Amino acid sequence: MLDNFVLETIARRSSIRAYLPKPLTQDQIAALKCTALASPTAVNAQSQRFIFITNYEVLASIEQAVVNRITESGDQSSIDRISSRNNKVLYDAPLFIIIAIDPNNAYGKVDAGIAVQNLALAAKSMGLDSVILGMPGMAFTGEGSDILRAQTKFPLGLEYGIGIAIGYRAMDKSPHEYTLSHIIDV
Numbered sequence: 589m590l591d592n593f594v595l596e597t598i599a600r601r602s603s604i605r606a607y608l609p610k611p612l613t614q615d616q617i618a619a620l621k622c623t624a625l626a627s628p629t630a631v632n633a634q635s636q637r638f639i640f641i642t643n644y645e646v647l648a649s650i651e652q653a654v655v656n657r658i659t660e661s662g663d664q665s666s667i668d669r670i671s672s673r674n675n676k677v678l679y680d681a682p683l684f685i686i687i688a689i690d691p692n693n694a695y696g697k698v699d700a701g702i703a704v705q706n707l708a709l710a711a712k713s714m715g716l717d718s719v720i721l722g723m724p725g726m727a728f729t730g731e732g733s734d735i736l737r738a739q740t741k742f743p744l745g746l747e748y749g750i751g752i753a754i755g756y757r758a759m760d761k762s763p764h765e766y767t768l769s770h771i772i773d774v
Contacts, residue, residue, distance in 0.1 A: 597713045602763040604717040605673065607681040607755035611642065616714060617683065620754065623710040624685070627703035630695035636703065637743050639686040646739050647684055651677045653727035653736055677723055681753030686724070688742060689749035700749030707752050717757040724751050 612620075617640065624638040641647055654677045658666045670677070678684050687703050689696035704720050711718045725748035727736055736742075 593713070594709075597709055600763060601708060601712045601718075602761045603719040604757045604759060604761060605676070605679045605719055606757070606759040607679055607717075607753070608758045609680065609682070610756045611682045612716070612755065616716065617642070619714065620683075620685070620707060620710060623706050624687075624703055627699070627706045629699040629702070630693075633690075633693055633695065633699070635690040635693045635696065636699055636749065637688045637746060638703070639688060639740050639742065641684045641686070641740060642682060647678055647681075649736060649739060650684065650724055650727050651675070653732070654724055657726045657730070677721070678753045679719065680758070681719075681755040683754045684721075684724075684751060685754065686740065686742075686751045687749045688746035690745070691747050697749060704750045704752050707754070711752075711754045715756075716754055718752050718754045721751045721753060724748065 621638070621640065629636065641650075655670060655675045658670050661667075673679075685707060687700040689700050693699070708718045708720060727733065728740075728742060728748045
């Protein structure tokens with residue numbers, strides 16, 4: 589492979605599900621905010637909003653709401669999965685970023701995917717780690733979600749697109765293995 593910092597960063601990134609109790613600096617958070625805003629959007633719509641959460645109580649409320657929703661669902665495989673992770677959803681990350689999308693924007697989910705990947709790679713390049721998360725979205729729908737939406741200043745009319753937990757890793761994990769058989773050349 590080419591000797592290239594960006595390609596190296598992509599190859600080294602993996603999903604980390606345990607973080608040290610060490611907050612990010614304001615400079616790191618500012619850099620991540622710029623990264624989010626620099627993410628391209630289809631037809632330059634820029635309809636997504638980025639909710640940066642560092643408040644421990646709010647992070648704990650999101651996590652508990654997800655665990656409650658899973659428990660209430662009765663889906664035993666999901667209950668077992670979350671239980672095996674000690675009921676952790678955000679994995680003690682000191683920063684959780686929600687990308688809220690306009691449900692009327694046909695490209696909203698694609699734009700959110702682009703932004704979350706930019707954030708994951710920027711975090712890795714800064715010596716941080718991350719895990720991209722869809723599951724917390726269930727905390728922002730249904731009964732009781734209005735309280736959590738207020739706590740997170742969730743913009744009216746938008747919905748959870750994707751999220752990313754970012755911090756200093758408290759575990760080791762190699763990037764996933766891949767096989768070239770997943771590539772189709774034409």
